[in-house]
Amino acid sequence: MTLLALAAAKAMMASSAFVLPLAKAADRVLGPRGCCLTFHRIARSEQWAHLPNRDFYVDADFLDRFLGYVLDQGWDVVTISEALRRAAGVEPAGRYVNFSIDDCYRDTFELLVPVFRRHNVPVTLFVTTGIPDGTLPLWAAGLEDALLHRDRLWIDGEHIALSSAEQRRAVFAQVAAGWDGPQAAGCYAAFCAANAIDIDAMHWTHAISWDMLEALARDPLVEIGAHTVSHARISSLPPEAALHELADARLRLNQRLGLDVQHFAFPYGRAADCGPRDFALARQAGFASAATTRKGLVHAGQDAFSIPRNTMNGAHRSLAAMELHLTGLSGTAARVMGRV
Numbered sequence: 001m002t003l004l005a006l007a008a009a010k011a012m013m014a015s016s017a018f019v020l021p022l023a024k025a026a027d028r029v030l031g032p033r034g035c036c037l038t039f040h041r042i043a044r045s046e047q048w049a050h051l052p053n054r055d056f057y058v059d060a061d062f063l064d065r066f067l068g069y070v071l072d073q074g075w076d077v078v079t080i081s082e083a084l085r086r087a088a089g090v091e092p093a094g095r096y097v098n099f100s101i102d103d104c105y106r107d108t109f110e111l112l113v114p115v116f117r118r119h120n121v122p123v124t125l126f127v128t129t130g131i132p133d134g135t136l137p138l139w140a141a142g143l144e145d146a147l148l149h150r151d152r153l154w155i156d157g158e159h160i161a162l163s164s165a166e167q168r169r170a171v172f173a174q175v176a177a178g179w180d181g182p183q184a185a186g187c188y189a190a191f192c193a194a195n196a197i198d199i200d201a202m203h204w205t206h207a208i209s210w211d212m213l214e215a216l217a218r219d220p221l222v223e224i225g226a227h228t229v230s231h232a233r234i235s236s237l238p239p240e241a242a243l244h245e246l247a248d249a250r251l252r253l254n255q256r257l258g259l260d261v262q263h264f265a266f267p268y269g270r271a272a273d274c275g276p277r278d279f280a281l282a283r284q285a286g287f288a289s290a291a292t293t294r295k296g297l298v299h300a301g302q303d304a305f306s307i308p309r310n311t312m313n314g315a316h317r318s319l320a321a322m323e324l325h326l327t328g329l330s331g332t333a334a335r336v337m338g339r340v
């Protein structure tokens with residue numbers, strides 16, 4: 001298919017005129033199914049447009065509208081535990097959706113969980129324990145914050161003047177692509193030093209704290225899972241180091257929150273990031289399930305250690321785009337295009 005035809009197909013799929021009738025057909029054809037959705041951060045609508053890394057954030061108003069929509073359409077919003085019970089046939093399946101938030105930032109506590117409370121539905125938080133422990137440099141959040149609030153910055157030895165939101169987005173994309181990888185922490189530390197940014201204060205501007213997590217752990221609507229210690233790509237580690245990332249995160253959550261954490265989500269989560277060896281390690285670490293970011297739906301008999309999840313891209317603020325996930329079409333398209 002040519003690029004032009006692909007773009008046309010994508011535009012057609014995102015229009016409600018095309019997608020909503022498909023949703024009705026999917027309900028008749030597919031019957032019982034679950035859809036796990038995941039994202040990282042949330043921002044107020046008025047802030048969202050200005051954010052240099054805005055695709056990483058779901059707009060709070062849109063999330064509120066989408067939650068209302070799925071409930072109106074008769075979907076049940078469930079925890080991962082409940083989704084697994086339904087997939088195993090322990091409870092009647094119906095149509096169910098799970099929302100999970102990976103990493104966990106301060107906005108999870110301040111802005112995100114309150115949206116779910118307003119609708120009285122559960123949400124799953126997959127915590128990277130290096131964030132509340134202050135051991136994982138939140139370089140993307142710090143870079144973005146500086147780009148948003150400063151007019152000029154020293155970046156990798158260059159003095160850069162910042163103007164429009166669009167230019168800040170372009171600078172973020174370029175710098176983040178250059179930093180991404182094992183060198184990110186060093187690049188970020190040098191960037192903070194060059195721009196007189198207090199790296200600790202910046203961390204706690206964006207990180208979730210253990211105090212916040214303690215409060216969330218007491219909320220019956222919040223299910224807490226693990227997402228490694230240092231947000232490592234598990235498939236890239238030797239078995240022992242990989243097992244540590246899984247087991248130590250589980251232990252840390254137990255020590256700090258007193259929880260016997262059952263569920264895990266693989267960082268990055270695509271086929272190259274976690275495979276059969278890693279699914280077995282998750283079981284060995286004591287988890288009852290592990291989730292990926294391979295797109296698709298949960299059906300009866302779903303393997304608990306390779307749960308598909310559909311990432312909500314912040315740029316797609318339409319119910320039609322969300323229906324592509326709920327109908328499983330986004331997963332089908334990803335498989336056709338080899339993006340697994």
Ligand SMILES: [Zn+2]
Nearest residue numbers: 102103267268
């Ligand atoms: Zn993550």
